[in-house]
Amino acid sequence: MAKQEDVKKVVLAYSGGLDTSIILKWLVEEYQCEVVAFSADLGQGEELDHIPEKAKKTGASSCHILDLKEEFTRDFVFPMFRANAIYEGRYFLGTSIARPLISKAQMEIAAKEGADAVSHGATGKGNDQVRFEVSYYHFNPAVKVIAPWREWDLNSRTALEAYAKKHAIPIPTNKKVPWSSDRNLLHISFEGYALEDPWAEAPEEMYTLTVAPEDAPDQPEYIEVEFEKGDAVAINGERLSPANLLAKLNQLGGKHGIGRVDLMENRYVGMKSRGVYETPGGTILEEAHRAVESITMDREVMHLRDSLVPRYAEMIYNGYWFAPERIALQALIDETQKTVNGKARIKLYKGHCRVVGRDSATDSLFNVDFATFEADEVYNQADAEGFIKINALRLRIAAMQRAAKK
Incomplete structure (x- = not known):
């Protein structure tokens, strides 16, 4: 825990929501320090509207917003998808993979601003506190970290709202059903409050990126996704940047109700937690990537890589993106992807995406002369x-x- 008298300036990972707005004011009040707000644009869309005004009105001395969508997709999402990494067989790691990039950018701003400390809004019960802080220490082992949820006595929604009213912090009133959400270009997650009963179905009005599968178009849609060295580069022959490609897949998948997952996951801190996720583009991307691998990757190479994927996914989920074991494993994974060049044809229909064709003009290992039944x-x-x-x-x-x- 950072000593209050040692902190003169802190950079806060700020979303503009109620929790981080309260944290911003709390830092100013409790630490008597300057607070610099930082928001990473990872594809949240309208959630970033009016962030600088909100931050300054709540007490921030300045606010940085960085557009990191391309870096996020190119340097974090795509390397992870080269491994087909899915935590516990269900979770596409959409929140997990965002935290190391946010931490990296936050530490760069802290260095630029000459800040004494960094702060985040993760609770003491969750995974994000580990993901943020392990990454902070990777960049500066001496950095002071302030984690308000582990320090303050605002331990209930009622207490938070009372604090907000006392300091004239606006309280959102437009939620039909309470839940906590986190959004970026790869996914949106929901947890807590209305979802804490594992038997209760998630309310339909909660879903943001996808239509209900039963309301999706009655006609299937076929798309082609092209890959070079394991990374998607084009949809239906149109080459797109990484972020624009993922956004396009999100639009296509969302229209057909693809990518909804309701699961119980094992948090790193030891408890089970229910999470509901929408990952429309990522679901299509993983299906297409496996299809191209199936025709281009050597059997034993594939089996070796696949045997390591659960461990790789755990590294990301638990917050060790910058750890040497993840970096070493990434080198092996990337070596396996050198021949993953080709395209997959995917059928989108009523919540499902299914491979119906795969081809590689340069690296196919399929030889009909050997495989034929004739x-x-x-x-x-x-x-x-x-x-x-x-x-x-x-x-x-x-x-x-x-x-x-x-």
Whole structure:
């Protein structure tokens, strides 16, 4: 915990919502310090409207907003998708992968501003406190970190609202049902409040990026996604920047109700937590990427990479993007992607995306002459007998041993 008398200026990761607005005022009041607000534009859209005005009205000396959408997609989302990384088989890591970039940019601003400390709005129960702070220490091992949720006594929604009223901080009144959300170009997440009953279905009015699958178009839509070295570069022949490509996939997936997931996840701090996620573009991207890999990647390379993916996904989920083990594993993953060049044809329909075609003009390992069920001149089927007997040898020896014991 940072000593109040040692902090003269702090850079706060600021979203403009109620919690970080209260934190901003609390830092000014409790630490008697200058507060610089920082917001990363990762694709939140209208959520960033009027951020500088809100921050300064609440007491910030200045406010930085950085457009990081391209860097986010190119240097964080795409490397993760080269691994097909999904936490516990369900979660596309949309919040997890955003935190290291936010932390990186926040630390750069702290250095530029000559700040003594950095602060965030993550609670003491969640994963984000780890993700932010591990990343902070990667860039500056001596940085002072202020985590208000671990210090203050504002431990309820009622207490927060009372503090907000006392300091004339506007309280949102437009939510039909209470929940906490986090949005970026990869996804939007929802948790807490109305979702804390794991048996209760998430309210339909909560969903933001996707239509209900039953309300999606009655006709399927086919798209083609092209890849170069494991990264998507074009949709239907149109080359797009990483951020624009992901935004386009979000639009296509959202229209067809693709990418909704309701899950129970195991938090790093030890508890189970319910999360509801919308990841329309990411769901399509992962399906298309696997399709191109299936025709271009060597079997043993694929199996080796896949065996490491759960560990890789845990590294990201737990906050270790900048750790040496993740960087080393990324080098292996990127090596496997050098031949992942080609395109996938995907069918979008009523909440589902399904591969219906894949092709690679330069790196396909599929050879119809070998794989065909028709007559061929390149594969001697009689060779399989020796292959089978050699691979069954240990089983044959065990069977002989069991017979001898009888």
